[in-house]
Amino acid sequence: MKNNLAERRAERRWTQADxxxxxxxxxxxxxxxxxEKFDPSLPLAFQIARTFDCAIEDIFTAD
Amino acid sequence: MSKASFTSRRAPFxxxxxxIILGAILTxxxxxxxxxxxxxxxxxxxxxxxxxxxxxxMSLGAKVFVSNHTVARDAHGEQSVELQWMRQAxxxxxxxxxxxxxxxxxxxxxGRIAVDALPILLALxxxxxxxxxxxxxxxxxxxxK
Numbered sequence: 001m002k003n004n005l006a007e008r009r010a011e012r013r014w015t016q017a018d019x020x021x022x023x024x025x026x027x028x029x030x031x032x033x034x035x036e037k038f039d040p041s042l043p044l045a046f047q048i049a050r051t052f053d054c055a056i057e058d059i060f061t062a063d
Numbered sequence: 064m065s066k067a068s069f070t071s072r073r074a075p076f077x078x079x080x081x082x083i084i085l086g087a088i089l090t091x092x093x094x095x096x097x098x099x100x101x102x103x104x105x106x107x108x109x110x111x112x113x114x115x116x117x118x119x120x121m122s123l124g125a126k127v128f129v130s131n132h133t134v135a136r137d138a139h140g141e142q143s144v145e146l147q148w149m150r151q152a153x154x155x156x157x158x159x160x161x162x163x164x165x166x167x168x169x170x171x172x173x174g175r176i177a178v179d180a181l182p183i184l185l186a187l188x189x190x191x192x193x194x195x196x197x198x199x200x201x202x203x204x205x206x207x208k
Contacts, residue, residue, distance in 0.1 A: 024139030028207060032144040037206050044142040 003060045006034040008052050022051055074132035082124035089120035148202045156195035160187060 009019050009030075016034070020027040023044065032038035033048075040048065049056045090113050097112025098105040140146075164187065171178065 023142075024137060025143045026145060028203070029142070029144040032206050035206075038144045038147060041142055044139070047139075047142075 001039050001060045002036060002063060003033065005030075005048065005059060008059065009034075012052075019051070023047055072133055074129045078128040078132065082128040083121070084124070085127060086117070086121035086124035089123065090117045093120070144206065148199055148206070151202055152195045152198035155198045156191050159194045160191045163187070163190060 005019075009016070014022075016030045017027050020030045023030070024047075025044065029038065029040075033040055045056050045060060049059060052059065093116035094109040094113035097115075098109030101108035167183070170176070
């Protein structure tokens with residue numbers, strides 16, 4: 001899956017560690033998602049969307 | 064699998080005592096078993112068995128009686144990428160050990176070679192642990208580079 005997580009995080013001037021803390025996951029998880037090497041689980045995708053006040057499909061799109 | 068983090072909380076005192084008692088009982092049990100398996104040198108074997116068993120036995124005691132009070136489980140730990148890395152490493156290591164076991168068995172059968180089982184079993188344990196650890200590091204390195 002493609003995603004624009006890095007751009008959205010940068011808009012809020014959050015570090016990867018900040019986002020990881022907000023999501024309750026490791027920083028490596030955020031790094032892996034941003035590099036599109038790890039597809040988050042559905043609960044985590046929902047949580048990411050909630051964190052950025054948007055829908056899942058606003059962040060994640062199919063390849 | 065969940066991540067866990069230590070807290071500043073302490074367990075009730077009697078839980079530490081129970082952990083030590085459980086650890087001591089298990090340590091003595093293992094040392095007696097090891098000693099009994101070597102009756103010619105009971106005390107030396109029992110001492111070695113106790114040395115080997117003490118740390119894991121005490122750890123088990125702490126896990127059962129103490130860690131519930133001192134370690135907080137991360138509710139979102141299962142969402143982390145490390146779980147996927149660990150599963151991939153474990154699955155790869157399982158295949159490696161399976162292939163190594165089959166290959167070794169074929170060599171022994173074809174070559175009509177007789178070997179003691181204990182070193183082979185210990186080698187398999189070592190191989191699986193080292194393989195899984197190495198695979199985890201490689202997967203992690205590839206994901207983060």
